[in-house]
Amino acid sequence: MWIGWIEFDVLLGDVHSLKGKRAVLRPIIAELRRNLDVSVAEVGDQGLHRRAEIGVGVVAAHSERVTDALDRAERLIAERPEVTLLSARRRLRHSDDD
Template identity: 80%
Template sequence: MWIGWIEFDVLLGDVHSLKGKRAVIRPILADLRRTTEASVAEVGDQELHRRAEIGVGVVASGADRVTDVLDRAERLVAARPDITLLSARRRIRQSDDD
């Protein structure tokens, strides 16, 4: 079994409140869930208005499948015109790794 995850650090556009932030983040999370069929959540910077950390996690039988899903997620986030992708950190591990 292979486990992979990617964390995106994003800068939001013209957002002045947490309510405005949710309005921007919610559709991004929904798009990621729909297109990757992976687990997706806002995983950090919840108290900041213009920054967000988004995590995507996937489990599959092969490393190629995990890589494909993480690549798709990164392309989707990078292509969003309403945010700026500051960084993407990814990890892929096999279940029997120590």
Template identity: 65%
Template sequence: MWIGWIEFDVLLGDVHTLKEKRSVIRPLLAELKRRFDVSVAEVGDHSQYRRAQLGAGLVAGDRAHLVEVLDAVERFVAGRPEVELLSARRRDLHSED
């Protein structure tokens, strides 16, 4: 069994309040979950309205599938016009590690 996750540091565009931040982040997380069947959450920078730390994780039977999904998730976030991807960090582990 393979376990993998990816964390994103993103800068939000024309956002001036935490309420506006939620209106950008919630649909993005929902779309990631729907499209890629991953677990997602806002994992940091909760009190900053123009920055967000987002995380996505999944479990897969083989590493190739895990890498394929994490690559697709990263491309999706990088391509969103409402956010600027500042960095992405990922990790994968085998259950026997």
């Protein structure tokens, strides 16, 4: 079994409140779940209204499936005009890894 995850640090555009932040993040998270069949959550910077950390996780039988899903997630985030992707950190592990 292969497990992969990626954490995105994003800067939100014209957002002035936590309510506005939710309005921007909710459709992005929904699109990631719907299009990529992955687990997604806001994993950091919850108290900041212009920054967000989004985590995406994937479990699959083959590493290629995991890598493909993480690549597609990164492209989706990078192409969104309402956010600026500041960084993406990823990991890929096999269940036998120590």
